[in-house]
Amino acid sequence: MQKFPWQQSHNLSQKAVCQNIVETIGKVFSVDLTILLVVDPLTNQKQYFKASKSLGPFKGEEYAFFQEIALIADNVIVVDDFVNDFDSPDNFSLSGLAPYKNRIKSILAIPLTCQYGLKAYLNLFTFQELRVWQNEDVGLAMMMATQGGLAISQTYAYEEIKVWAQNEITISRITAVIRSSLEPQAIYNAIVTELGTTLKVEGCALSLWTKNDRYMRCVALYNPHKNKTVPKETKDWQRSTISLVPIAENPLLQKLLKNPIPVCLCDLKKDPDSARFDLPWRSQSRSLLIVPLIFDGEIMGSITLREGDKSRYWRDSEIELAKAVASHAAIAVTQARLYETTRRQATQLKASEDRVKDLNNYLTESILKRFLPEAIANKAATGSLALDLSPEPHLITVLFCDLVGFTRLSSKLEVKVLSELLNDYLEAMTQAVFENSGTIDKFVGDGVMALFGAPEELSPHKQAQKAIATARDMYRYLIPLNQKWRSKSAWKSRGIPDLQLRCGIHQGRAVVGMFGGKHRKDYTAIGNVVNIAARLQQNAQPDCILMSETIYSNLSREEALGIEPKCIKLKGIEASFCSYALCIKKLTSRRVHHESF
DSSP states (O other): OOOOHHHHOOSOOHHHHHHHHHHHHHHHHTOSEEEEEEEOTTTOOEEEEEEESOOGGGTTOHHHHHHHHOOOOSSOEEESOHHHHTTOGGGGGGGGGGGGTTTOOEEEEEEEOOSTTOEEEEEEEESSSOOOOOHHHHHHHHHHHHHHHHHHHHHHHHHHHHHHHHHHHHHHHHHHHHHHOOOHHHHHHHHHHHHHHHHTOSEEEEEEOOTTOSSOEEEEEEEGGGTEEOOTTSHHHHHHSBOSSOGGGOHHHHHHHHSOSOEEESOGGGOHHHHTTOOSOSSOOSEEEEEEEEETTEEEEEEEEEESSSOOOOOHHHHHHHHHHHHHHHHHHHHHHHHHHHHHHHHHGGGSHHHHHHHHHHHHHHHHHHHSOHHHHHHHHTTOSOSOOOOEEEEEEEEEEEETTHHHHHTTSOHHHHHHHHHHHHHHHHHHHHHTTOEEEEEETTEEEEEESSSSOOOHHHHHHHHHHHHHHHHHHHHHHHHHHHTSHHHHHTTOOOOOEEEEEEEEEEEEEEEEOSSOEEEEEESHHHHHHHHHHHHOOTTEEEEEHHHHHTSOTTTTTTEEEEEEOOTTOOSOEEEEEEEHHHHHTSOOOGGGO
């Protein structure tokens, strides 16, 4: 099959391919004007591409003519003599060209067959003389249109892939900054700069607020016109720091609190009531995308993307990127607050050299074991291992667990008692992970994230076995801890019930390795498998293990005893998610052969 010029050039943009198509077809048929109209499936916006040999009577008014004359038809239209054929009852599709009746001679219009919801239409016009379209002409034009439609679809898909790839790069950069810096402001500035630059918006702001606050407080503001984040000491920053409208009276923020999903406002001219609640800028905006920061099920802030003087349709890929960045930002804010708390406590302890030494030893020990697997930490401590494990794709199993109601418990106990409880709990959970060849990825408050299959390679079956064995051991280790805590006077006086665990487990591919810069690196996993495992843990009932179908399918019939199917709805996943629940109370009612795991 003959290859056309647009098929012989690789890595062309969609615009370049479309222009190549009209120029090539225009030359092949030697017509006065060739128009290609492409309609975006998401925004319904139209793009016009033209190639002209001679516009004749239209010279001087090319643009208006060019936009109005393109025919949109689902079938091939062949017109040899436009003036005489115009009044034919069969040519009702030509009625829109009435103003040009005496200027157009001949027309050939062909719809292109495209994929991914794209629509495209090819129009060939003559102005100087009539063109009798032979069957061979129509057949060749249809063939070229078919090949052109395929090329346009391929470039559209390629550009969509490039968008997703750029999104992954943005997330990796933000992750690297979060892991390499302990300065909250540097992290906040990097988040708004990376996200604002990638999405090419006129402003990006990170704000911190909760449902109990009166006003929203902006902590980082990106302005692309200044090529950097807005400095705190400037008037622009001071004017934009605190929202004018209280949170309780702002319908946009109240909408987030009621249903914590992104709020997309494509054209505020069509929604004037919402326009007056523009945030956090004082100036008028035309389009807004507001994404909540959520941690432990509660909104702790938001990221706002803004267009000032033009409407903007927020694509799915842009919304997903903003959501992913908001998820990382929530973790960064939590870590920054924890860091600030730790730094204040360290300052208070400097009164005694012995206590300062104890604190430094504690921080060094906890940080090393917090961010590295035990085997790697031991080798790193002795200098026998350079911490330079490059990120690589791995099939891994991810386990998340946390204590039910820990946030409420925190408000009932003194800091010292709470810290002793948390240390006992994390030590027991860590022991359960290490005894089953797992890797501690991170602690977030009372939450534990563990990996199986990296850095130590394990088969999918072994990963599933060890992850479930770990979860069972976690529940088993919690029993003596509850007995110990019940004996505490603070526990008895407040009538606190036994603590319960919930676990989520999923298996899939992720990029695993050391992430960060030269000053700090962190061994972790990045990928959708992590998000799904976290969602499963959030949906698990107390004293239950909630696992994905991938985990369940890797178990033998004997290993799967007591596991029951449970269809749930996970945030960010449209369809119902098939999961399987293992109730620990049922496990304790009969003996389970732990050795099989």
